[in-house]
Amino acid sequence: MENTALNIAVLVKYVPDAQFDRHLTGAGNTLERAESILSELDEYAIEAALALSEARGGEAAGNKVTAITMGPASAVAAVKKALQIGATEGVHLSDEALAGSDAAATSLALAAVVRHLGGVDLVLTGMASTDGETSLVPAQLAARLGLPQITFASSLEVDSSGEAHVATARRDGDIYAETIQATLPAVVSVTDQANSPRYPNFKGIMAAKKKTVTALTLAEIGVEPASVGHEGSLTVVKAAEAREHRPAGTIITDSGDAGIQLVDFLAAQKLL
Amino acid sequence: MSAVVVFIDQTEVSTSPGHPVLSKSSQELLTLARLAGEPVAAVAGEASDELAAALGGAGVSRVFASSQDELTGYLVAPKADFVAQVATAAGAAAVLVGNNFEGKEIAARVGIALNAGVISDAVGLTVADGAITVQKSVLAGSYTVEASATSAVSVISVKSNSVDAEPAAVPATAAVEQFTAEFAPASLGAKIIERTPKPASGRPDLSDARIVVAGGRGVDGNFGPVEELADVLGAAIGASRAATDAGWIEHSAQVGQTGKTVAPQLYISVGISGAIQQKAGMQTSKVIVAVNKDAESPVFEIADFGIVGDLFDVLPQATAEIKRRRG
Structure with a gap:
């Protein structure tokens, strides 16, 4: 290809920090959005996008990395973090009607954003969000967009020497390691094995202040409010119960026979 | 119906x-x-x-x-x-x-x-x-x-x-x-162009094993004692991300947020501190046993039976004792 530049969309999510206690609240048992951060697993998707962009000349050569998020006003922080790390520009889909979206509604809205942007060669995501942890959205997004799906990639390369961009990825299963190939455009999710994400540096943080974040509403991307949020979701959480703390166990300090005591414990539990 | x-x-x-x-x-x-x-x-x-x-x-x-x-x-x-x-x-x-x-x-x-x-x-x-x-x-x-x-x-x-x-x-x-x-x-659209079988370990599959013995940073590159205990118990072997990232064991053994979630009858955690990402993968196990040198390790908060001690002493002793009792 004469022009090897890539137009990459990276999906990012603003999630409650798992280092603190997280709580489900309200009638819909939704997650309390306190002490939030960019979902850690999205950093691998951002890194994969930046590496691909840089390998073919970066922004100067026409490569673009757009960080997309959906969520309330505060969620724009995830996009801003992506811009500090190095994304070119940001998109924030925000609409009250989105609240309570399950994977089906989320993938519907995000697919509409990707279509609205147009000309996207590669949609990159993390392997899961660190709050919902379902990993459903990348596969549903690929299905909705009618694009090839390469998920849980532990490595990703794009070859642009031929007629089209061709992505090659590795996926590690339990029984097989697979090498997968797809012609772009495609949806790719990467694992935490794919790369080592960079941190934003001072230059990146300053540069991010000048970058554009486009705010979008559902009306602007042509999505009916009733097709997303609580109303458009196909699942409902009827009840939520905090798991009881495990009762304190027996802790001993080894004074030479802890291995024997361990076996005594297993025998008493009928686990031998 | x-x-x-x-x-x-x-x-x-x-x-x-x-x-x-x-x-x-x-x-x-x-x-x-x-x-x-x-x-x-x-x-x-x-x-x-x-x-x-x-x-x-x-x-x-x-x-x-x-x-x-x-x-x-x-x-x-x-x-x-x-x-x-x-x-x-x-x-x-x-x-x-x-x-x-x-x-x-x-x-x-x-x-x-x-x-x-x-x-x-x-x-x-x-x-x-x-x-x-x-x-x-x-x-x-x-x-x-x-x-x-x-x-x-x-x-x-x-x-x-x-x-x-x-x-x-x-x-x-x-x-x-x-x-x-x-x-x-x-x-x-996504074609599989190569498929390499992974070597069979001869142990149960980690995802549905009844017993899992998992090693972390504390094994310091030596999974031997973990493997020997796992084998006398007929257990699968798991690992923390620290251990798989260090290359001591392959990534498919990782238990935790970005690895496998397991809920066996018995989970023996060895040399793993038990950060939230690791707990995410194992805290619904029925019985949790932890062995760690550091008494402050978070894993002891969820352990039914915890041993503050050196895994290189405790595990071989336990393995030998199980063999002895079985005659």
């Missing part, structure tokens, strides 16, 4: 010794399917006589099987097309799949194909008046929620060890029907 389609993947059969023709997790799915309705099997790959007999024993009378090349030549999407089309053909009210990476993705795509709600990471299900309610643990095991699909069909991916696999009270005779799925062009 409405049909409940269970996806049975015979294209990726485990090479572990003594592995039954119908995997343990498939037997668990069929046990749950019988609770929810009439179990119908969607078999990718060959439905041998032996498999049909095992399915009959699990109460399955209808089997839809496909050995189409696309099912193994491309990633995930063709399997999802197959399952969705079987569900439609069988008039299914629910679809059950395993909860490994591929199972979740099949569930995700079947959900889109059937405009059905998808619930992943299920640990149980109950049925009242024909409606299925799913129990799942969320937020790294800190909450248990009850969820259900509001659509005509429920698509559920179920974790291993969520139920004791049992044969049907009344066995059925499984009639195998060859099924030809139609694949959308985009489903044939």
Whole structure:
């Protein structure tokens, strides 16, 4: 290809920090959005996008990395973090009607954003969000967009020497390691094995202040409010119960026979 | 009774010794399917006589099987097309799949194909008046929620060890029907160009093992004592991310947020501090034993039995003691 530049969309999510206690609240048992951060697993998707962009000349050569998020006003922080790390520009889909979206509604809205942007060669995501942890959205997004799906990639390369961009990825299963190939455009999710994400540096943080974040509403991307949020979701959480703390166990300090005591414990539990 | 389609993947059969023709997790799915309705099997790959007999024993009378090349030549999407089309053909009210990476993705795509709600990471299900309610643990095991699909069909991916696999009270005779799925062009977009089998360990599969012995940073490159204890217990071997990142053991052994979630009868954590990412993968285990040099390790907060000590002393002693007691 004469022009090897890539137009990459990276999906990012603003999630409650798992280092603190997280709580489900309200009638819909939704997650309390306190002490939030960019979902850690999205950093691998951002890194994969930046590496691909840089390998073919970066922004100067026409490569673009757009960080997309959906969520309330505060969620724009995830996009801003992506811009500090190095994304070119940001998109924030925000609409009250989105609240309570399950994977089906989320993938519907995000697919509409990707279509609205147009000309996207590669949609990159993390392997899961660190709050919902379902990993459903990348596969549903690929299905909705009618694009090839390469998920849980532990490595990703794009070859642009031929007629089209061709992505090659590795996926590690339990029984097989697979090498997968797809012609772009495609949806790719990467694992935490794919790369080592960079941190934003001072230059990146300053540069991010000048970058554009486009705010979008559902009306602007042509999505009916009733097709997303609580109303458009196909699942409902009827009840939520905090798991009881495990009762304190027996802790001993080894004074030479802890291995024997361990076996005594297993025998008493009928686990031998 | 409405049909409940269970996806049975015979294209990726485990090479572990003594592995039954119908995997343990498939037997668990069929046990749950019988609770929810009439179990119908969607078999990718060959439905041998032996498999049909095992399915009959699990109460399955209808089997839809496909050995189409696309099912193994491309990633995930063709399997999802197959399952969705079987569900439609069988008039299914629910679809059950395993909860490994591929199972979740099949569930995700079947959900889109059937405009059905998808619930992943299920640990149980109950049925009242024909409606299925799913129990799942969320937020790294800190909450248990009850969820259900509001659509005509429920698509559920179920974790291993969520139920004791049992044969049907009344066995059925499984009639195998060859099924030809139609694949959308985009489903044939991600081609598998190479597939390398991983060496068989000879140990149980980590995802559905009854006992797991897992090592972390504390093993300092030497998994020997962990392996020896695992082998006398007939256990699978797990690892923390620190241990897999260090290259001491392969990544597929990782237990935790970005690895596997396990819920065995017994989890023995060795030289693992027990940060939230690790706990996420194991804290619903029935019994947790921890061995760590550092008395302040968070893992001791969730351990039923904890030993503050050197794993290189404690593990060999325990291994020798188990051998001695068994004579």
